[in-house]
């Protein structure tokens with residue numbers, strides 16, 4: 001049982017060649033016992049060295065043992081699922097218990113109030129401050145009745161969130177549309193037809209079955225030529241889980257939303273805040289409610305004219321070429337697809353031969369080597385969990401500073417999507433420095449029969465995106481675990497390095513490094529490159545105002561001090577649409593009833609983060625546009641001001657240090673092509 005632990009400590013990364021499912025549960029149980037014992041002992045004598053450092057050490061051992069288990073469950077599943085679930089239950093229980101520990105909270109308070117605290121190193125101070133903040137936000141600091149009420153509300157909110165999600169899920173699966181006449185599905189691509197056929201087969205039906213699942217819905221909206229069909233599917237989709245839905249009030253989320261908003265407002269009040277938005281921002285980079293509203297309204301005002309222009313062009317095209325004099329909500333995506341084909345006739349498939357995986361990977365490493373003065377070197381001696389997995393060291397001046405596993409290709413039983421996760425965090429231990437190691441996982445199609453894996457450009461940007469997260473984890477110089485790498489980084493700033501690195505996928509100079517025809521080595525032809533760059537911003541202003549509509553609705557809703565009735569929620573959404581929307585909305589539309597991000601996910605009063613992070617990454621990249629996209633001094637500055645600092649300082653301070661000023665939205669507007677389209681630019 002201690003086998004797992006000692007193996008993890010002695011190996012460079014994690015002992016994937018020796019780890020067995022039966023090792024997991026006893027090892028995790030033992031490590032949690034050690035954490036508990038360490039905590040008890042540490043509480044006797046408050047101090048960094050006597051309490052927090054040994055607790056960090058014990059918890060780091062637990063994290064390094066749990067991380068490969070959680071990872072193997074994601075990438076292999078099978079025999080790892082049961083031990084993972086058992087271990088997860090134990091680990092979750094431990095972290096919950098720790099987060100609710102009043103004695104530990106008081107110890108943090110004591111440390112922060114001690115006179116010598118001011119002379120502590122920055123990272124330690126920040127770790128204590130963030131710890132204190134989290135204790136306060138989880139209600140631990142409250143007393144008596146307030147504390148009980150806060151805890152009861154938290155439990156109820158968890159129930160309501162899952163009920164909201166279940167209603168959306170049930171309403172989604174309760175509706176289907178069946179036909180045996182293929183002509184009704186004209187326009188749908190082969191993949192969508194095959195999926196509809198398979199869906200029919202699972203219900204023992206002949207013909208085709210459409211559903212409201214994402215891929216089926218989007219395929220119909222984008223490609224189905226049958227306008228009545230689009231209308232029917234659209235109305236069913238946008239009214240899910242509401243009183244206007246096809247199942248009547250059966251899955252209606254109205255009362256669930258009302259109660260969630262009411263309880264969130266009450267939680268904020270119990271913590272002495274004016275509203276839930278304030279509570280949400282307490283752990284984010286954005287300073288206060290006014291700043292977020294000002295940011296969203298500013299971006300809205302500057303994007304809307306361009307969005308209106310894009311919509312007018314679409315309407316004009318639809319009238320001339322498609323015979324639609326008045327675009328209805330169910331026509332937009334379909335007409336847009338036709339316009340896009342006419343303007344660019346560019347398919348992602350046509351780009352694949354120019355982006356063979358090996359070339360992209362080598363090019364990516366060359367890009368980051370140029371930017372940050374590091375080298376990436378493969379090490380075939382480090383065992384992985386599958387033949388596809390590679391291990392690399394990141395070195396600087398010949399010295400190893402980090403490492404990562406790369407598992408690039410899709411295979412059976414591997415979870416979909418792409419992500420970065422931590423194997424180990426950089427920190428100072430009694431035996432020296434522990435290096436940060438990362439997992440980078442993607443799901444590209446694997447090489448078959450001598451033909452390499454060929455990526456779409458979208459997949460290329462995915463690899464850069466995840467590598468950006470990886471650099472944030474690996475290039476940190478902080479050695480306190482709680483604020484090292486991506487730990488402790490404000491939620492609305494976490495996507496900065498990842499979106500930032502994506503920019504190089506759009507630069508001709510960098511594209512030359514990551515592309516080359518898999519048979520001839522020929523670079524991406526200029527004509528394809530031009531088309532790709534031109535198509536990048538197709539209807540980006542319309543997309544922007546739609547995201548802003550969601551973000552502004554979410555934020556204003558959570559600025560209300562007492563929650564809102566279902567009618568008031570609708571009214572607020574109507575007002576936001578009146579300010580922003582350029583596309584028509586169906587009468588039945590109850591978008592809010594399916595807005596799981598904010599009612600069932602972690603995005604409440606946080607949806608703005610998507611745009612916020614885009615502003616940061618665009619604005620950061622614009623300094624490279626000014627100084628040269630491979631300017632090493634600018635790269636060095638991004639490294640030292642942002643990547644190396646992790647969560648040890650406030651994200652806004654770090655950004656300001658890098659950029660020489662606070663963030664501006666101009667670069668984002670320019671990168672998304674909105675600025676050029678603007679009719680009346682207000683100078684200054």
Ligand SMILES: [Zn+2]
Nearest residue numbers: 465469495498
């Ligand atoms: Zn990301």
